[in-house]
Amino acid sequence: MALDELVRAQCELPGYSTLNELTKQIRTEVNRGLFTRVAGRGGAVETMAERAERLVLKAGAGGRPGCAGGRA
Numbered sequence: 001m002a003l004d005e006l007v008r009a010q011c012e013l014p015g016y017s018t019l020n021e022l023t024k025q026i027r028t029e030v031n032r033g034l035f036t037r038v039a040g041r042g043g044a045v046e047t048m049a050e051r052a053e054r055l056v057l058k059a060g061a062g063g064r065p066g067c068a069g070g071r072a
């Protein structure tokens with residue numbers, strides 16, 4: 001862990017509450033960025049669902065052996 005390395009190197013660290021607050025802020029920023037990226041893919045999610053449905057239908061028509069509805 002990075003914190004362990006800093007302690008081993010005898011670096012002076014901020015207090016626990018300061019580290020905790022920084023961690024909260026960083027986590028919030030990262031989560032907000034991930035949410036924004038995922039929310040921006042609304043059309044892509046629908047396209048993926050449609051693609052999955054096509055693959056299932058194709059497998060049902062004998063597209064791949066061993067798949068649902070395919071030849072065993």
